[in-house]
Amino acid sequence: MVPIAFYLILAAILFCIGIAAFLIKRSVITIFMSIELMLNAVNLTFVAFSHMWRAVSGQIFVFFVMVVAAAEAAVGLAIIIALFRARQTLNVDQVNLMKN
Amino acid sequence: MPSNLLALLPEIILTIFGVLVMLAEAMLPPKRSRKPLGWLAIFGAMFAGIAANVQLQHIHAVGVFTGFYGTVQVDTFSIFFHWLIAGIVIVVLLASLDYFEGPVTHAGEYYALALFGATGMMLMTCSVELLMVFIGLEISSISTYILAGFRKGQATASESSLKYFLLGSFATAFFLYGIALCFGATGSTHISTIAARIGTTSAPLLGILAVAMVLIGLGFKVSLAPFHVWTPDVYQGAPSPVVALMSTAPKAAAFAVLLRFLFNGTPALRPHWILLIEILAVLSMTIGNLGALLQQNVKRLLAYSSIAHAGYLLVAFTSFHEDAVSGALFYSVAYAAMNIGALLVLTQISGYEEQATTIDDFTGLALKRPGMSALLGFFLLSLIGIPFTGGFFGKFYAFSAAVHGGHVWLAIVGLANSGVACFYYLRLLAALYSRPLTDSRDYILSPRLTFPVAAALAFAGLATLILGVAPGRVLNMVQHATPGIIAAPAEQPAASSFPATPPATNR
Numbered sequence: 001m002v003p004i005a006f007y008l009i010l011a012a013i014l015f016c017i018g019i020a021a022f023l024i025k026r027s028v029i030t031i032f033m034s035i036e037l038m039l040n041a042v043n044l045t046f047v048a049f050s051h052m053w054r055a056v057s058g059q060i061f062v063f064f065v066m067v068v069a070a071a072e073a074a075v076g077l078a079i080i081i082a083l084f085r086a087r088q089t090l091n092v093d094q095v096n097l098m099k100n
Numbered sequence: 101m102p103s104n105l106l107a108l109l110p111e112i113i114l115t116i117f118g119v120l121v122m123l124a125e126a127m128l129p130p131k132r133s134r135k136p137l138g139w140l141a142i143f144g145a146m147f148a149g150i151a152a153n154v155q156l157q158h159i160h161a162v163g164v165f166t167g168f169y170g171t172v173q174v175d176t177f178s179i180f181f182h183w184l185i186a187g188i189v190i191v192v193l194l195a196s197l198d199y200f201e202g203p204v205t206h207a208g209e210y211y212a213l214a215l216f217g218a219t220g221m222m223l224m225t226c227s228v229e230l231l232m233v234f235i236g237l238e239i240s241s242i243s244t245y246i247l248a249g250f251r252k253g254q255a256t257a258s259e260s261s262l263k264y265f266l267l268g269s270f271a272t273a274f275f276l277y278g279i280a281l282c283f284g285a286t287g288s289t290h291i292s293t294i295a296a297r298i299g300t301t302s303a304p305l306l307g308i309l310a311v312a313m314v315l316i317g318l319g320f321k322v323s324l325a326p327f328h329v330w331t332p333d334v335y336q337g338a339p340s341p342v343v344a345l346m347s348t349a350p351k352a353a354a355f356a357v358l359l360r361f362l363f364n365g366t367p368a369l370r371p372h373w374i375l376l377i378e379i380l381a382v383l384s385m386t387i388g389n390l391g392a393l394l395q396q397n398v399k400r401l402l403a404y405s406s407i408a409h410a411g412y413l414l415v416a417f418t419s420f421h422e423d424a425v426s427g428a429l430f431y432s433v434a435y436a437a438m439n440i441g442a443l444l445v446l447t448q449i450s451g452y453e454e455q456a457t458t459i460d461d462f463t464g465l466a467l468k469r470p471g472m473s474a475l476l477g478f479f480l481l482s483l484i485g486i487p488f489t490g491g492f493f494g495k496f497y498a499f500s501a502a503v504h505g506g507h508v509w510l511a512i513v514g515l516a517n518s519g520v521a522c523f524y525y526l527r528l529l530a531a532l533y534s535r536p537l538t539d540s541r542d543y544i545l546s547p548r549l550t551f552p553v554a555a556a557l558a559f560a561g562l563a564t565l566i567l568g569v570a571p572g573r574v575l576n577m578v579q580h581a582t583p584g585i586i587a588a589p590a591e592q593p594a595a596s597s598f599p600a601t602p603p604a605t606n607r
Contacts (some may be wrong), residue, residue: 008284015277022270031266038273045280053287058280061231061289065276068238072269075242079249079265083258095259098333 007048014041028080028090032073039069106158107167107174107226110148110182111219117144118215125208134207138197141211142190145218149186152179164584170290171229175584178226180429180577181356185225188349188436189218194556195444196341203253203452210250214345217243221353228364230279230289233357237275237321240353241268244346248338251452260337267320267330275317281310291365299368308372314361315376321354324380324414325387328407332391335403340454343399344443347406348436355413355432359425362417363585370420377417378510384411385517392524396458401524402442405483408521409435415514416498419505422582427501429578434482434494434567441560442479445472448553459528464536473532475561480525482564485518490567497575 018038025031043062050058084090105112121137121144128134155174158165164175193214200207220239227233245268249261283289285306286297298307316327323331335343362373388408395401413435416427449465449472450456466473482489495518499511567574 015273018273022266028262028266032269035266035269035273038270039276042273042276042280045277046283049280049284049287052284055287057231057289058283061279061283064231064235068235071242072238072272075245076265076269079245079258079261082249082252083262086255086258095262097256097259098336 004048004052007044011041011044011048014038014044026091026093028083028092028095031092032076032080036069036073039065103158103165104167106155107165107172108223109151109155110186111222113148113151114144114215114219114222117141117147118212118219120144121208121215122212125206125212128208130205133201134204134211135197135201137208137211138193138200141215142193144215145186145189145193148218148222149183149190152182152186155179155182166228168232171232172223172226173228173584174226176581177356177360177425177584180581181225181352182222184352184433184436185218185221185349188345188352188440189214191440191444191556191559192341192345194552194559195344195447197552198550199339199341199447199452204250210247213243213247217247217345218349221349224353225356228291228360230282230291230294230361233361234272234276234279236353237357238272240350241272241321244342244350247342247346248334250342251339254337256337257339260334263330264334264338271317271320271327273317274313274320278310278313278315278317281306281313285310291360294365295367298366307366307369311362311366311369311373312376315358315373315380318354318358318361319380322351322358322410323403323407324410325383325407328384328387331407332395332400332403335406336397336399339452340399340443340447340450343402344440344447347402347443348432348439351406351410352432352436355428358417359428359585363420363425367420374418377414378507381411381414381418381510382513384408384414385514386411389517389520389524393520395524396460398446398457398459398462398528401459401528402439402446405521405525406439408517409439409483411517412495412498412514415507415510416501418507418510419501420586421501421504422579422586423497423501423504425582425585426575426578427497429581430497430567430571430575431494433574433578434490434564437490437560437563437567438479438482441557441564442476442483444553444557444560445476445479448472448549448557449476459531460537462528463531463534465531466533467536475557477529477532478561479564480529482568484522484525488565488568490564490571492568493571493575494567 015038018034018041021034022031025034043065046058046062050056087095117140121141124137156179166173200210217240220236223236224233227236245261245265248264249257251257279289282294285301285303286294288294301307320327385408388404388411392401392404395404413428413431416424416431449469456462482491485491485495499514502511
């Protein structure tokens with residue numbers, strides 16, 4: 001069987017990829033997807049630890065993360081649509097009206 | 101009443117009123133005034149505060165009680181924050197009644213979202229299970245994401261909302277990863293179980309990493325430097341009453357979670373997290389104050405000042421004694437009173453369109469609106485921390501907690517920062533009372549001072565004044581709220597029968 005450390009390292013790598021994409025990517029949609037990637041890395045961590053501790057509470061946590069991520073996606077996409085209507089762009093470099 | 105229902109009574113009441121407001125909003129014809137919905141929401145928040153009172157009676161009768169399988173714990177600490185959040189919501193909604201009256205046709209959504217957000221914040225303060233904390237955090241965050249972009253017509257609104265949403269979700273991912281690592285280190289997400297096990301865990305590094313991740317996640321929410329970048333942009337684009345709400349209530353709730361998690365959940369790791377707290381406090385105070393010096397826009401200035409104030413509050417965390425908790429709690433009340441006051445005055449002066457934005461626009465305001473200028477001046481003096489205002493005692497208790505905890509240098513850094521802060525608050529104050537610029541356009545609208553706004557301003561002003569003149573009553577209250585957080589000495593994590601290592605996996 002695969003040792004638990006492998007799952008944790010994979011999750012950590014996914015989380016770091018998510019952070020990197022969040023910082024590098026310029027399209028709002030891609031940035032949003034990188035956040036989802038980070039959340040899924042967290043889910044993987046939870047499931048792995050849940051297996052290690054033989055406790056289902058970690059898996060229950062994953063369900064709640066999924067539900068909340070769905071709610072967040074609903075609001076987030078609505079905000080992105082509102083932004084696109086107002087500005088006709090989804091590039092974060094052009095979303096910079098507010099400067100001192 | 102079953103203790104389960106009683107444990108969540110304020111949240112249940114807020115949710116019911118929020119749903120009622122939302123349904124009524126759909127029923128009302130489009131042209132009809134939305135003010136009755138606002139009053140309904142205000143009554144909802146009042147009932148929630150009364151429900152917290154009922155909980156307090158129950159505590160006096162039977163002691164601290166829990167509900168929903170131990171995930172929710174009602175103690176004097178949670179009740180204190182329930183009152184604070186209910187009070188903030190009431191004052192902000194009072195000031196919003198007329199703000200949203202003319203130009204907005206969907207103001208009912210605002211009232212409903214404010215109530216739902218308050219539900220989440222209250223849930224954060226009373227949950228002792230990190231799953232519930234997470235749910236509360238998300239309920240409050242999602243509501244405030246929408247509220248930040250509430251002025252749909254304005255180009256800056258959706259930008260502000262988007263930045264808040266993206267960075268807020270980013271922070272949530274860190275917070276969740278911290279919880280996951282905590283679960284890995286201890287096998288539980290319940291704060292008391294974490295407290296018992298995290299000192300003796302077989303993977304100490306995991307626990308330290310978990311605390312650091314949770315600190316990053318919550319640091320974003322309370323806009324501590326270096327996680328503060330979203331704050332000025334979001335505050336600038338969001339409607340002023342929303343800024344008043346989201347710069348105080350969610351922050352107070354997040355600080356409550358931080359207190360519970362650090363002081364109640366992971367006291368065994370205090371030698372490690374105290375260093376992070378020191379770094380975050382110094383950075384927040386310094387970056388907040390230096391950033392504010394450069395600002396021309398008044399709302400951005402207040403945004404940077406809120407970063408600095410989060411740093412002042414964090415100074416109190418460096419002591420591991422009851423005065424740390426009471427200092428932090430007192431500061432959160434004082435900050436809520438004066439910051440809401442300042443932002444509500446801005447709301448009243450510049451109106452819905454917010455044409456008056458920069459310090460130049462406010463120059464000579466005292467000639468046109470003497471009462472409003474005096475009130476704004478009073479709140480600014482309180483934000484500086486002048487004696488006889490709430491800000492003074494807030495800083496006093498926070499810094500004295502640090503000195504008590506042996507962090508004299510941190511208190512000195514805080515005092516030096518307060519000196520720097522004088523410059524930009526006084527720059528705005530001096531602008532209010534100087535001769536109007538000759539080329540200034542007449543930006544200052546003069547909306548009539550209506551009764552609800554006057555009541556809200558009077559409430560914020562009186563609270564700031566009373567906290568500065570006679571802080572004894574509130575101090576007594578916050579001192580009664582501390583035992584829920586610092587109960588047992590930190591040195592001895594309770595020896596329990598649980599296996600220090602996870603059960604062997606049969607592969």
